[in-house]
Amino acid sequence: xxxxxxxxxxxxxxxxxxxDFKGRELLALAMPIxxxxxTFIMFLLDRTIHSITLGAVTGVVAALVVxxxxxxxxxxxxxxxxxxxxxxxxxxxxxxxxVWIVLAGMTAYLAWGITEKCLYWxxxxxxxxxxxxxxxxxxAREHVITNSMLTNPNIVNGCGxxxxxxxxxxxxxxxxxxxxxxxxxxxxxxxxISWIFIMYQLLRRFVGSTGAMLFTFLTVIVPEMFAxxxxxxxNLPCAIYTTIAVLSFVIWYEQRREGFFYLSLIAVIFGxxxxxxxxxxxxxxxxxxxxMAVRQRRFRHLLIYATSALPFFLWNAFLKAYVPxxxxxxxxxxAFYDPAKMKQVIASAxxxxxxxxxxxxxxxxxxxxxxxxxALNIGVNFxxxxxxxxxxxxxxxxxxxxxxxxxxxxxxxxxxxxxxxSYLNDDRWEFLLIFFFAWGVxxxxxxxxxxxxxxxxxxxGWMQSGYKRGLxxxxxxxxxxFITSKWVSYxxxxxxxxxxxxxKPAGEK
Amino acid sequence: MKxxxxxxxxxPAGARPRPGKPATSGGPGFKAILFxxxxxxxxxxxxxxxxxxxxxxxxxxxxxxxxxxWLLNTMLEGNLKTIEQFPDKTIQERxxxxxxxxxxxYIDSVRKLTxxxxxxxxxxxxxxxxxxxxxxxxxxxxTYFLYPRQxxxxxxxxxxxxxxxxxxxxxxxxxxxxxxxxxxxxxxxMVLPLKK
Numbered sequence: 001x002x003x004x005x006x007x008x009x010x011x012x013x014x015x016x017x018x019x020d021f022k023g024r025e026l027l028a029l030a031m032p033i034x035x036x037x038x039t040f041i042m043f044l045l046d047r048t049i050h051s052i053t054l055g056a057v058t059g060v061v062a063a064l065v066v067x068x069x070x071x072x073x074x075x076x077x078x079x080x081x082x083x084x085x086x087x088x089x090x091x092x093x094x095x096x097x098x099v100w101i102v103l104a105g106m107t108a109y110l111a112w113g114i115t116e117k118c119l120y121w122x123x124x125x126x127x128x129x130x131x132x133x134x135x136x137x138x139x140a141r142e143h144v145i146t147n148s149m150l151t152n153p154n155i156v157n158g159c160g161x162x163x164x165x166x167x168x169x170x171x172x173x174x175x176x177x178x179x180x181x182x183x184x185x186x187x188x189x190x191x192x193i194s195w196i197f198i199m200y201q202l203l204r205r206f207v208g209s210t211g212a213m214l215f216t217f218l219t220v221i222v223p224e225m226f227a228x229x230x231x232x233x234x235n236l237p238c239a240i241y242t243t244i245a246v247l248s249f250v251i252w253y254e255q256r257r258e259g260f261f262y263l264s265l266i267a268v269i270f271g272x273x274x275x276x277x278x279x280x281x282x283x284x285x286x287x288x289x290x291x292m293a294v295r296q297r298r299f300r301h302l303l304i305y306a307t308s309a310l311p312f313f314l315w316n317a318f319l320k321a322y323v324p325x326x327x328x329x330x331x332x333x334x335a336f337y338d339p340a341k342m343k344q345v346i347a348s349a350x351x352x353x354x355x356x357x358x359x360x361x362x363x364x365x366x367x368x369x370x371x372x373x374x375a376l377n378i379g380v381n382f383x384x385x386x387x388x389x390x391x392x393x394x395x396x397x398x399x400x401x402x403x404x405x406x407x408x409x410x411x412x413x414x415x416x417x418x419x420x421x422s423y424l425n426d427d428r429w430e431f432l433l434i435f436f437f438a439w440g441v442x443x444x445x446x447x448x449x450x451x452x453x454x455x456x457x458x459x460x461g462w463m464q465s466g467y468k469r470g471l472x473x474x475x476x477x478x479x480x481x482f483i484t485s486k487w488v489s490y491x492x493x494x495x496x497x498x499x500x501x502x503x504k505p506a507g508e509k
Numbered sequence: 510m511k512x513x514x515x516x517x518x519x520x521p522a523g524a525r526p527r528p529g530k531p532a533t534s535g536g537p538g539f540k541a542i543l544f545x546x547x548x549x550x551x552x553x554x555x556x557x558x559x560x561x562x563x564x565x566x567x568x569x570x571x572x573x574x575x576x577x578x579w580l581l582n583t584m585l586e587g588n589l590k591t592i593e594q595f596p597d598k599t600i601q602e603r604x605x606x607x608x609x610x611x612x613x614x615y616i617d618s619v620r621k622l623t624x625x626x627x628x629x630x631x632x633x634x635x636x637x638x639x640x641x642x643x644x645x646x647x648x649x650x651x652t653y654f655l656y657p658r659q660x661x662x663x664x665x666x667x668x669x670x671x672x673x674x675x676x677x678x679x680x681x682x683x684x685x686x687x688x689x690x691x692x693x694x695x696x697x698x699m700v701l702p703l704k705k
């Protein structure tokens with residue numbers, strides 16, 4: 001019952017925010033957005049009436065469903081577009097091709113299999129047991145976040161930073177326990193299944209059904225991420241929210257559909273409410289918004305999006321106020337330059353990204369994709385002087401890279417050349433900028449970490465464990481940068497035109 | 510694309526279907542069916558390539574499709590077989606199935622033999638390591654499985670819970686002396702009440 005209401009909450013909230021979303025987009029997005037919103041409701045209940053009970057949560061969620069539903073009806077009536085007054089056209093099946101069926105069939109089989117696995121096994125991951133799921137059990141039983149676990153120094157210090165992550169997954173799991181379930185694994189399945197539909201639906205804004213399905217399939221089968229679809233950990237939900245945030249932002253940036261701006265804002269807030277490092281995506285998006293604001297002399301969107309960092313400060317203030325901690329942070333608080341450490345961080349990063357066992361071919365496809373898109377961008381209009389200069393810059397980068405290898409300078413130069421190629425040829429440079437900014441700062445965060453006990457590079461240490469999982473946010477994005485670039489999406493649209501079996505209904509665009 | 514360029518149509522012009530012009534003008538022609546069959550075959554070949562199974566000859570053996578092979582042919586198939594074999598196991602039995610009959614069995618016994626309000630004293634870390642208990646040495650781990658019961662180690666004499674403990678988990682003789690009455694038939698593992 002509560003999960004149906006949560007789904008309806010996400011659906012009605014999105015419907016109330018904007019009329020820009022298609023029905024199938026609303027259905028795909030409803031559960032993650034509903035879950036995120038419910039965790040904020042639970043946090044507010046904790047802060048106001050100090051009682052997170054199933055009854056209170058159900059009551060508030062149900063009330064909000066009604067409010068948001070009425071708001072949407074009001075909006076529809078103002079546009080003379082009430083649901084019962086609409087003329088419905090015949091369904092468009094022109095997207096359905098045999099290629100789509102093969103890829104969707106395999107994706108569906110994998111999704112079914114991993115959901116079976118997820119729902120069968122109870123939580124057994126170290127980080128879950130010694131962290132957020134322990135806190136979830138306590139929230140569900142004691143009805144407050146500041147419960148006997150979070151205020152117990154022995155427990156908090158024994159758990160390390162795991163118990164102190166922002167509370168989205170903790171509170172989602174607590175809903176399961178409050179509802180009488182023995183395991184919270186339903187949450188992970190709801191996130192993962194929604195994600196498959198979300199990826200496909202958002203990619204469809206850029207590319208035809210075959211391209212969208214192929215890249216949805218390639219994202220689903222990223223080995224480490226697929227395994228995490230059955231783990232009760234925060235990394236995959238965070239990646240889901242940040243992917244929604246970035247894709248929605250790019251849609252808004254290009255199509256100026258206001259609803260996608262607010263979807264991006266909500267998704268990045270929920271990402272930060274899951275793991276603080278998602279703030280890097282807000283940073284990347286704010287850079288693009290700052291560029292726009294300066295260019296257009298309009299600062300409204302920049303200021304609105306800047307509020308996405310609030311949950312980060314809110315949660316840290318909450319922890320400071322209520323949680324007893326002895327731990328010193330893992331970061332070195334002063335700036336320093338250690339080329340050997342930087343080289344080791346970059347080498348470890350590539351060892352993970354390039355591992356066939358961990359990320360499969362994802363980053364190989366992504367990097368090859370960046371170079372192919374760059375080549376197409378400059379090659380198609382090579383007569384232009386700017387593209388000749390870009391080719392020169394690329395060759396220079398190649399020369400430096402062969403001589404000095406991968407280091408901060410060569411990676412930054414690569415990013416700059418790719419960005420310039422995209423910007424000067426009117427491709428999706430904003431997508432590249434957000435990706436490079438967030439990934440670059442994320443990698444530098446590990447450079448800034450302490451390594452006194454050797455745990456930064458050891459097996460199971462910060463890089464091998466934390467960095468590896470943190471890349472979940474970046475693996476889908478590097479694939480999506482490739483598929484959404486104008487030439488690749490064009491090629492897939494041409495392919496789709498050849499594959500059409502059912503023609504579009506008359507009048508459909 | 511730059512913000513000022515928004516009104517302009519993004520290049521290439523054919524990237525999206527042109528307004529008013531349907532993607533196709535007729536039903537599925539021979540060419541479309543042929544393309545679909547070829548496309549489906551290509552998609553099938555891609556799937557076969559990605560999930561082709563290789564028998565590893567050594568632990569460091571990797572192939573270009575190692576990760577994909579593992580996720581379908583090892584991880585997913587193995588798990589689905591287990592699920593099919595033991596569909597009705599309880600949550601506790603599933604933990605035993607996953608981790609083997611180790612500490613989790615003992616912790617489960619403590620859970621069954623004590624009320625939810627209990628404060629359970631468990632042996633000190635030294636005793637736990639002597640008997641090969643590793644996870645029980647982690648207070649959050651043991652608390653996770655015993656919650657809402659509270660847990661205190663036998664050597665945490667300064668903890669406020671120490672004096673309030675009402676059950677003791679006796680392992681290899683440790684804790685038998687804490688029982689208010691002499692234990693008639695001592696066992697290697699016992700859960701004993703502490704208060705009269």
